[in-house]
Amino acid sequence: MNGDEAAAAGHPASHPSGDLAARQAALVAALVAGGPAPVGFDPAALDAARSALLRKRAGEVARHWPLLAAGLGADWPATFVRWAAGRPTAGSLRDGWDLARELRDRGTLPPLGAEELAVREAVDRYDGHRPPRHRRLPGWGRAGGAVAIQFAGRVRLLTPAPR
Known part of the structure; x- marks a missing residue:
């Protein structure tokens, strides 16, 4: 043949x-x-591999966003997997940032995650499309009642998120 x-x-x-x-x-x-x-x-084998990759991805994002993961506690893996299913990764830092913003917008961001997001937004600029860039000038971030400022290279959480 x-x-x-x-x-x-x-x-x-x-x-x-x-x-x-x-x-x-x-x-x-x-x-x-x-x-x-x-x-x-085999669809079953693909589903198993897809689930394993999502769990691995959740662990990588949790290493970059430990307070967000801790704030969600036992709900972290399921919350992340629901959010990430069908979304290609943009990298662990950006995935966590995008998830935190979505949770903030839905009003379900836990206080620890709100504080972590506020601090990140005070330190870096991230528009949701391009990689985050460090701020040169003073900056501030606000999420879920938490307020953080960055000035002269130092970051301060001015107002913690309500518990």
Whole structure:
């Protein structure tokens, strides 16, 4: 069987490299961005791998946002997984920032997370699209009743979040 006959018969070994790249991209999208399961992959195995990757991602975000994770306590993994399912990662720092902002907007950000978000926003600029950049001038951040300022390289939490 030549390459054309194998391709017509649907043999995966005969796919050109461009087709392999497309299949790999579909697999990655299914694992990390909520894409559909590619043809030929066991959906149960894909779900197990997707769940494992989301749990790993939750742990990485918790290392960058420890107060947010601690504030959510036992609800942290489930909260993160619900939020992250179907979203490709932007990196642990940005994922945590985006989640904290969404929780703030819904009114469900815990006090520890509010304080951490206020401090981060006092220190860095983040527009939700580009990577965060350190502020050169004095800055302030506010979230969930917490207020933080950054001046002369020092950050102070002026008002803690109400408990």
